Amino acid sequence: MSDWHTLFLGADNTWLFVLECAMRAVIMFVAVLFLFKLTGKREVRQFSVLELIVVIGLGSALGDAMIYTDSPILPSVVAMLVVLLCYWIMNKWMNHSRSLEKLIEGEVIRVFANGVVDTAALKKEGMTVHEFYGELRVHHVEQLGQVKSAYVEIDGELSVFFLPDEEVGYGLPIAPEFLRSQEGITDGQVACCGCGTLKEQPFLGMNCERCGAGRWVRTSNAKRIG
Numbered sequence: 001m002s003d004w005h006t007l008f009l010g011a012d013n014t015w016l017f018v019l020e021c022a023m024r025a026v027i028m029f030v031a032v033l034f035l036f037k038l039t040g041k042r043e044v045r046q047f048s049v050l051e052l053i054v055v056i057g058l059g060s061a062l063g064d065a066m067i068y069t070d071s072p073i074l075p076s077v078v079a080m081l082v083v084l085l086c087y088w089i090m091n092k093w094m095n096h097s098r099s100l101e102k103l104i105e106g107e108v109i110r111v112f113a114n115g116v117v118d119t120a121a122l123k124k125e126g127m128t129v130h131e132f133y134g135e136l137r138v139h140h141v142e143q144l145g146q147v148k149s150a151y152v153e154i155d156g157e158l159s160v161f162f163l164p165d166e167e168v169g170y171g172l173p174i175a176p177e178f179l180r181s182q183e184g185i186t187d188g189q190v191a192c193c194g195c196g197t198l199k200e201q202p203f204l205g206m207n208c209e210r211c212g213a214g215r216w217v218r219t220s221n222a223k224r225i226g
């Protein structure tokens with residue numbers, strides 16, 4: 001059994017080391033915060049960004065002191081308290097500042113409205129248009145004319161609002177076999193595969209004015225079933 005100083009502080013450490021650990025905790029808190037801002041919210045579903053930092057911070061602070069015999073307890077306890085304190089301060093601060101909350105936790109982004117995909121908003125969310133179509137298929141959307149609007153929520157989930165059957169119009173069919181179709185259509189109404197824009201008079205080699213994509217598919221006006 002080692003003496004109390006070794007147990008709590010480590011044989012070679014001074015109180016200055018505890019202060020250093022507090023500083024390290026603040027630095028790591030900010031570093032992880034930026035890391036998750038960079039990776040985007042889709043990577044951290046279920047947790048808010050702040051909660052995740054706390055889980056990771058507490059996990060690593062706890063783990064070292066639990067497992068390694070040469071890891072003193074007090075610095076870990078201080079690190080955990082500082083992580084919790086940072087969490088508490090950030091929460092209080094975010095309750096008072098809408099712009100800070102938006103910066104840290106993100107905001108709800110509209111990615112589909114008026115029959116077309118907001119490709120710029122999707123890109124900001126780190127989602128490709130084909131991932132977006134995939135999420136819509138999970139919501140039982142067959143063609144874009146069924147959708148009134150869609151939003152990427154703070155936790156990265158997609159919310160979809162539908163048009164009533166009598167308002168369902170023509171739109172891009174989003175089943176993969178339609179999106180992959182290679183035929184060059186030069187008659188009837190078509191929809192852009194990149195954003196859903198409708199075009200009445202297609203011609204070969206035509207590019208979409210909205211998103212620049214060059215692939216077009218015959219539209220569908222299928223209603224939602226069930």
Ligand SMILES: [Zn+2]
Pocket residue numbers: 192193194195196197208209210211212213
């Ligand atoms: Zn387009």
